Amino acid sequence: MIRFYYNLAPNPMKVALCLEETGLAYEPIPVDTRRGEQFAETYAAINPNAKVPAIVDGDATVFDSNAILLHLAEKAGAFLPHGEAARGEMLSWLMFVATGIGPFSGQCVHFRHFAPEAERTGYAAERYVFEARRHWGVLDAHLAGRSFVLAEYGIVDMAVWGWARMLPFMLGEDAILEFPNVKRLLDTVSARPAAQRAESLKGRHAFKAELDDDARRFLFRSMKVG
16 A cells, blocks of 8 residues: 655645556555644654655655656556657656746745745746746647647656646636647546546545645745745
8 A cells, every 4th residue: 555645735646647548556644734734743743855755655655746746657557658768758748847847836926826925926936937937838838739749648647637627726717728749638627537536535535725824934944035
């Protein structure tokens, strides 16, 4: 039984989708980051970076969502392409999500919604909004005339799905319309039964919703609060 440490953010949700797609048995274990549970010693022993998600699969402990996707797909023998050329393409696009889509989208959300009011405009905010939009544009152009990021549905699409669900919050209510090919992929993946089961995790645990001063201290440790 795989122990899956999660909350409802984009990175854990793409792992939840992969777990559901592969059919691997797992136990979801909530980590309420607004309550600081990611800093508990027991969790730090699993992920010293104090982030979610992480999994414990027998003797293997894996953190970072993209590493987890690779681990699960290799374990299941599914959702990976065959052949050296296809694997190179898969790794390239998976790392594009890992080092581009995810970080720039996350910083875009931070500066648009959670940074101190005085810092929600200016160079930092403009940079991350620009780079998030640019990365999504690169992906949208790649998806033109394609059903999936690669020739067949796989872990890169799962990685994209985790973040694409957040585009309205990230860049504005109508932002998804700027990227019609990304929207098509999002709709296709969201219609899969596995995605619907992953989304049902929302009802399994009541995570703290309030973004009070304590939550801000846990989530944004560099920020002066109170």
